[in-house]
Amino acid sequence: MDRTYGHTEHDVPAQQHGPASQDARSENTIDTPEDEPTALPPWTGPAILLVDLDAFFASVEQLDHPGWRGKPVIVGGDPAKRGVVSTASYEARPYGVRSAMPSSQAARLCPDAIWTHGHYGRYREMSKTIMDILLDESPRIQQVSIDEAFLDISPTPHAPEHPILIAQRIQRRVAELGVTCSIGLGTTKTIAKIASDMDKPQGLTIVYPGREKDFLSPLPIRTMSGIGPAAERELIAHGIHTLGDLAKADESLMHRIFGKNAEMILARANGGDTTPVSDDDPVKSVSNEMSFAEDLSTDTEVDGAIATMAAKVGRRLRKKGMRGHTVGLKMRFSDRSIRSVQKRLERATDDDLAFTPLLRRMAREIWEPGIPVRLIGVAVTGFEDDEPEQKTLFDVAEEAPSGEDVKPLIADDAKRGGLLEATDRVKDRFGESAVQFGHELSMKNRTTGSGSKNASDYK
Structure with a gap:
């Protein structure tokens, strides 16, 4: 289901799983469930999306093993050998199974789960196919892991297509491969990353330009990358619980907690992250x-x-x-x-x-x-x-x-x-x-x- 933040006069119609109609009636229209075209509010400025493949390893296993579909699947190490969970399908998650959990604990929580050590060559193959889809949409791509990538789809005079339509087309093309993805769309990488986690699986969360603070303000501080458990404890001790609180925090306190990263954290909390989508970040x-x-x-x-x-x-x-x-x-x-x-x-x-x-x-x-x-x-x-x-x-x-x-x-x-x-x-x-x-x-x-x-x- 699409979630849109920042509309006052026009709402983007909520559509199950976000597939957009691809007819030629308008480059910036979307079909309603009644199949009537509706104009999208214009998008001005940067448009960054994060594509996050849903329970990727487990989804590929279910794709390759039809009998596993609809059943709890866990990709990870042996429960009897100190293994850990790499990925759990969405059917396993209601039992409390999650990534990085000891396999022995996951086995106790979900005793009927289907276990596999994984087929990482197959995952890399599928990941490359999906990254090629993203490259079809924009050359400005930054893959951050086997199942996540940022994409800069900012409208230009030569490529004016509305970012929402691009995001929905990506979701449809990925779904045609037999797996799904959740997408966050906003004006910065920080917004896109947080938004991608808001509605899973196969969600599309949209934060329109100018609505960054409205979106971020009520969220818990741990929602934002760069804030670990120790920083969270100290911030809460000073009465800072949400990103809205963080955006207004005293700079001296921020420097004491985050050191040289204080300005970056404050900028992100205020929706002002300007880090570009780059495919040439050096490997450290x-x-x-x-x-x-x-x-x-x-x-x-x-x-x-x-x-x-x-x-x-x-x-x-x-x-x-x-x-x-x-x-x-x-x-x-x-x-x-x-x-x-x-x-x-x-x-x-x-x-x-x-x-x-x-x-x-x-x-x-x-x-x-x-x-x-x-x-x-x-x-x-x-x-x-x-x-x-x-x-x-x-x-x-x-x-x-x-x-x-x-x-x-x-x-x-x-x-x-x-x-x-x-x-x-x-x-x-x-x-x-x-x-x-x-x-x-x-x-x-x-x-x-x-x-x-x-x-x-x-x-």
Whole structure:
């Protein structure tokens, strides 16, 4: 059902799931349920929409398995192996199942659910098809995850079509693929993002220009991105409960809570976010992490897991043509505490066979054999000052871990590079599991089976 904010004289007719008539009677008309064309109020200025695919992973599974349609479906890790829920279908949500919930809890809440570990290649394929639909509508697209993207559809003299008609056409075209999306339409990315969450599934929420404050003012402060639990607690302690309260908050208080981000938060609360839709935001981190069905506690187990994560990160770096100057390691222990460490390299790299030994050494700075490890994550960052030539990889000077020099798994640079190139080619042709090192095989059956929408690249 369409929701429209900001009309005083003309209301956009509410239509079930928002499909617009595509006849040629007018470029800015919409058909009512009685099939009578009604003029849309004009849209002036920016028009930004956020397309959010509804319960995407679960929806694709229901599309591919007709017998699962109308039934609770959970995509996630094994309930008996510390898995987590990646996505739950809308049929599972009335039971209280939600994303990021422990699979064991979800299984108790919805014992009759259909479970699957997921088919991420299939999800990426469907995501690309949908992103191509968005590109048909506008070249100004910013994909923020596998199931979300911003699109700038601002009317221009050369492209005057009303943004509402474009949004409705996108919904119809996505629905024809067998999945659905919810869309928020407004004048800024902040408005579009918040609006997209207002009416799910397959909702279209429209905030007309000039009505941003009316839309934002009554909403809880946590509705807006950038406000986490700690900031929420402090704001509430000062009597700030809604975005309307936040928009009028004292600037000194905002600077104390949000620091350098205070002005951005205030601008968003006042509906004045001017961040453009951009498809060239730099990737800040390429990373991967793994949760284990049973805790790791030995050198061999931890070193194998580190090498497996490093191999995935190196592979992704090479596919993107990126090299980073900083490697990071994160560990979560059985008591759920987390420790991390990072080291800056003298030379940027994408060579996991070279930085794996350094990661293993870094692990000894935050962990000792015998301490149970629940999760390990590896990241590479520092792309902004990447260099075109890669020489000695670990000239890390005083930042290197103490002890003997850290040496690559294969000493000869040419042999190491040749091996990585060969394995990349095999994987490109036959899939990621076509060739694996021994440490990867040793970890194959030790994970929880959980997946993630954004397992590798963060912006």
